[in-house]
Amino acid sequence: MVETxxxxxxxxxxxxxxxxxxxxxxxxxxxxxxxxxxxGMCTASCLVAKYTDRYRPRRLIQKILLxxxxxxxxxxxxxxxxxxxxxxxxxxxxVSLPEIFGAVRKIAAREGKIxxxxxxxxxxxxxxxxMLKDTYTxxxxxxxxxxxLDTDLNWDDDFVKKIKKKYFKEDKTR
Numbered sequence: 001m002v003e004t005x006x007x008x009x010x011x012x013x014x015x016x017x018x019x020x021x022x023x024x025x026x027x028x029x030x031x032x033x034x035x036x037x038x039x040g041m042c043t044a045s046c047l048v049a050k051y052t053d054r055y056r057p058r059r060l061i062q063k064i065l066l067x068x069x070x071x072x073x074x075x076x077x078x079x080x081x082x083x084x085x086x087x088x089x090x091x092x093x094x095v096s097l098p099e100i101f102g103a104v105r106k107i108a109a110r111e112g113k114i115x116x117x118x119x120x121x122x123x124x125x126x127x128x129x130x131m132l133k134d135t136y137t138x139x140x141x142x143x144x145x146x147x148x149l150d151t152d153l154n155w156d157d158d159f160v161k162k163i164k165k166k167y168f169k170e171d172k173t174r
Contacts, residue, residue: 018067023107030103032095036061042087042097048080055080057087057097064104076115078104126164 024030042057043049049056055077063072072078083098091097108114141151 018065018069020067020069020072021065023069024064024100024103027103027106029096029099029106032093033061033064033100035093035095036065037093038062038065039092041090041092042095045086045090047084047086048082057081057101061097061100064100072104073108073111073113076117078108079115079118 021033024033038058038061040058042061043059046055046057060072060075060077078101081098081101083102085096085098088094088096088098144151
C-alpha cells in the first residue's frame with residue numbers, strides 16, 4: 001500500500017498491454033514479462049548490446065508489450081541473447097530476459113520462424129556434432145584419450161532424429 005495525502009492506495013502493477021505479451025506470459029519462462037518496467041538496466045548490462053546497436057533487449061521487450069508479434073517472431077533478435085543472465089542479476093524487478101526470449105524462440109520455432117543462420121548452425125552440429133566441420137582433430141582425439149574419454153564419438157542417432165523432428169521440417173538432403 002502507498003500512502004498519498006492520508007489515503008492508502010494499491011501500488012500500480014504493470015500488466016501486459018497486448019495479446020502477444022499475454023501469449024508470452026502463458027509460455028513457460030515468459031511469466032516475468034508482466035514485471036518489466038522498461039527501465040533499461042537489461043540493455044545497459046547486456047554484453048551483446050555492448051557490441052552492436054541492433055540488439056537492445058529493452059526495445060525487444062517493448063515490442064512484445066506493444067503486440068508487435070510478427071515483427072518479433074520474424075526477427076533474429078530474440079535468438080541473439082547469450083543467456084549470460086547479467087540482465088537478470090541486475091534487474092530490480094527480477095525479470096529474466098533469457099527465459100522470456102526462450103519463450104519467444106519456442107513460439108517462433110513452433111511456427112517455423114527460425115532464422116536461417118541458426119538453422120544452418122544447428123544442422124551442422126546435428127550432422128557431425130561440431131559447429132565447424134573439421135574441428136575434431138587428432139589433437140582433440142589425443143586429449144580425449146588422455147582423459148580416458150571415448151575417442152570414437154558415436155552420436156546418438158535417436159536423439160539426433162528427435163531434435164530434427166522437433167525443430168526442422170523433414171529435409172531429404174540432410
